[in-house]
Amino acid sequence: MHLLNALFDHVLEALRNAFVAVVIPLPFFGLLAFAIKRRQLFEDIRRAIPESRINLIIHFTDAIVVAPLMLVLSVAMGDAFAAYDLLLVPPRLWEGLHPVAVGLAAVFLGDFMGYWRHRIEHTPFLWPSHAVHHSDTEMTWLAIFRFHPFNRLSTTVLDYAFLLALGLPAYAVVINGFVRHFYGAFIHADLPWTYGPLKLVFVSPAMHRWHHSIDPAAYNANFATVFSLFDRVFGTFRVPGVCSTPLGVPELVAQGALTQMAHPLRPSSYRYLRRRLARSGRALRAFANLP
Ligand SMILES: [Zn+2]
Ligand SMILES: [Zn+2]
Structure with missing residues (x-):
């Protein structure tokens, strides 16, 4: 009975938080669109x-289901990084900097990791789960909320591991999460903005809309969320x-949830992967002179 009550409380709180995450940005996006x-x-x-x-x-x-699991996973990853000393950068390096600079660095480095993680999600093995976001x-x-649980897993593991390895303080990791979520929502909005010369630095709604285009000419482009700089540097x-x-x-x-x-x-859904593996197998056999 106690367990059922706890479960009910959890579901209620998760629904309330999810509702707030929709209602708070709604007037901003509604007025902008109008x-x-x-x-x-x-x-x-x-x-x-x-x-x-x-x-x-x-x-x-x-x-209700995925976010609590991701939270448990994040805590476990934080503990593992601390216990096995997996830090690439000593945390004291950040302590000497102004918190605003540390927050900005977290968003910039978070977007660098996000760019490469997103490119990995477009490879044949992860594409079927990432395709849900593109659908x-x-x-x-509201498209910022459409992610498959497998996609949530790849995002949590890769992005968070990178930020942990950098030894960034918790507040900077939170700032990165907020900025990337809200700016992410913004670039999914139906706004015809290309940003003029600023497009060379920041991702515009038009730039990310191209990323979601069904036109094959738009495939494999525009992977960053905040800084278009990464797309420019990596071609x-x-x-x-x-x-x-x-x-x-x-x-x-036209498929349901x-x-x-x-x-x-x-x-x-993995036929692209099978085709690619078959192609690699043929190339390998030809290289090794096998039948
Ligand atoms: Zn994508
Ligand atoms: Zn998107």
């Missing part, structure tokens, strides 16, 4: 309702203008 679209906004909202429903179902389920065909700021920057192509992933168009959750569990 200022730009005026009466067209209501038609756009009507069209985006089915996709937004999927985003919210995934968000509330994540808050929103009417992308709004994946592509912003030909405002993105007005259709969005989404062909194999997941449950079908999307099952997508990375289906062997057929």
Whole structure:
């Protein structure tokens, strides 16, 4: 009975937090969209309702089931890094710096890791789970909530391990999480902004919209969340203008939340990987002169 009560309290608190995470940014994004679209906004909202429903179902389920597991995993990772002394940078290095500088460094370094983790998520083995994030065909700021649990796992493990290894203080890790979440929501909003010359430094909503385009010419570009600088340095920057192509992933168009959750569990979702492995096998046999 005690366990059931604790579980009920946990579910209630998780739902309340998830609700707050939607309600607080809502007036900001609503007013911004109205200022730009005026009466067209209501038609756009009507069209985006089915996709937004999927985003919210995934968000509330994540808050109850996935987020607590990620929290447990993060604590365990923190303990392991401390116990086995896996730090690459001594924490005292950060203690001598101003907290604002440390926070900025955490966001910059967090985005560097996020850029490479995102590129890894676009490889054939992780793509089926990351494809869920790309499946929103009417992308709004609520797309920031559409992530498969496997995708949440790769993000938590890789990003957090990197920040822990850097010995960053807890407050800087929290700042990085907040900035990347809210700026992440912002770049998913349906805003026709390319940022002019600032696009060379920061990721604009137009830049990330290209990342979600269904057009094959847009594949494998624009992986950063905050600093477009990383895409420019590593050769994946592509912003030909405002993105007005259709969005989404062909194999997941018009699929509900449950079908999307099952997508990375289906062997057929890894056909790209099988093809690539077969190609590598053929190349290896040819190289070794085997039949
Ligand atoms: Zn992506
Ligand atoms: Zn995205």
